Amino acid sequence: MTIPRILVVDDDIEMRQMMTQFLHKHGTIALPAATEEEVAAHLEGGRVDLILLDVMLGDESGLDICGRLRQDQDVPIIMVSALSADHQRMEGYAVGADDYIAKPFNPELLLARVKAVLHRTRRSSSLVHRRNTKTFTFAGWTYDAKHNEARAPSGVQVSLSRRETALLRVLLANPHIPLTREEIAAALDVTGEAGPQGDGLGRAIDVLVGRLRAKIEVDPKHPLFLRTERGVGYVFAVDVMEHDR
């Protein structure tokens, strides 16, 4: 889903063509429609990312259509109308429109609003993969994934490097499960460079584990959390709790 598909609903041919062409020029796919039936057909037939809906469609009211669409769809809707009084705008928002633009409008402005709405709605769905905003607790420690802060039971704050953070996250996500070096490396996006000699994947993970231990283990010589599974890899051998926020 790369190029946004915008349904342009207006019964005035000229206006429809103007909008369609303009949107085309700016890298979107514009689908013209004049009646509610055509709208329905497009919605059933394929993906629609945004609807530009004229308020006055012959004898039908765009407001009604908008209201109906909103009952079973959550495609964003921008209302377009010659009626620009405040109470008329309010009506638009009342039936669930995401934005309300008065005719005549500046095409650039329309584009900006279209982008804004698309941006808003895409973000909330599959855009930039949602960040982990959880907090983890293990054995008195807390790790706040949102602010990347680890805090010891004593309250002392520990700052972890990027890699250390990543490692900790992988471990927290897989407590009690032995992870091989290869798995850890994969999760850390290490391009699996085979070591020069038969070591397959150097000792980078070992060193990284050592560094993390130095920071979170009371006695790195005798690790409590980040234990090694000889011949296998490493385990986070402690129960982990996750909270939201």
Added chain:
Amino acid sequence: MTIPRILVVDDDIEMRQMMTQFLHKHGTIALPAATEEEVAAHLEGGRVDLILLDVMLGDESGLDICGRLRQDQDVPIIMVSALSADHQRMEGYAVGADDYIAKPFNPELLLARVKAVLHRTRRSSSLVHRRNTKTFTFAGWTYDAKHNEARAPSGVQVSLSRRETALLRVLLANPHIPLTREEIAAALDVTGEAGPQGDGLGRAIDVLVGRLRAKIEVDPKHPLFLRTERGVGYVFAVDVMEHDR
């Protein structure tokens, strides 16, 4: 689902207790069972991550039980048996066992196999979040997410730093969508440090964008792909195709 729950099925009390205690000592929850009914009860009543199944259960054959379990369950099963001849092992695997251990066995070995099986099966479900193994194409360029390699239309290979790679990925995942600096920063796991003066978030992203441009744009002065949206952020203004492998 942290601590593995292992169902130990054996009609010999001593053997059952031995195994149960041993498994307990090693951080698992062992659930004893002697008959097929008890097995069924456990499977219905709660989570079971692995079944250790003795082949000779009174007059019932563990093989039959295994076959029946396999019809509607995919809980991993390790067969345990005094019968160690090859054809007997084959029978075990034939009815769907994941492993087959001969009695008398070394407890440590049992543990190792248990872990191995758990590891195998857990991995295939929710373990370490699957890596992105796609290849992206845009305007003649290819980017292989698996090997972190970008290749120019000319065939020249470009090496990207970690951050640059991450930025490129974010952009590839959101083509044609303007991303604010804040969004990019969030996706890159930047701990949103507010800049010293009112810049809110320094110019780190700007610089990073510049560096990526220097590598992938023909003429960084006039970017084709990674365009800036003045007052907003940056867009990857080109169509992107994704292939698997």
Added chain:
DNA sequence: GTGCGCACGTTACAGCTTGTTACTTAGCCG
């Protein structure tokens, strides 16, 4: 138990990456 071998722990170091700062350049408004 004793010795050997291998896997892991640890340290040091060099190279690269990365954020900052400061300055330059470009777009936008009147």
Added chain:
DNA sequence: CGGCTAAGTAACAAGCTGTAACGTGCGCAC
């Protein structure tokens, strides 16, 4: 055209990260 703000760019220093080399301890065979 002039002023303003945003973005591009270069240089730098700090810090991170992987490699290599060496130390240590566990497991296994005898």
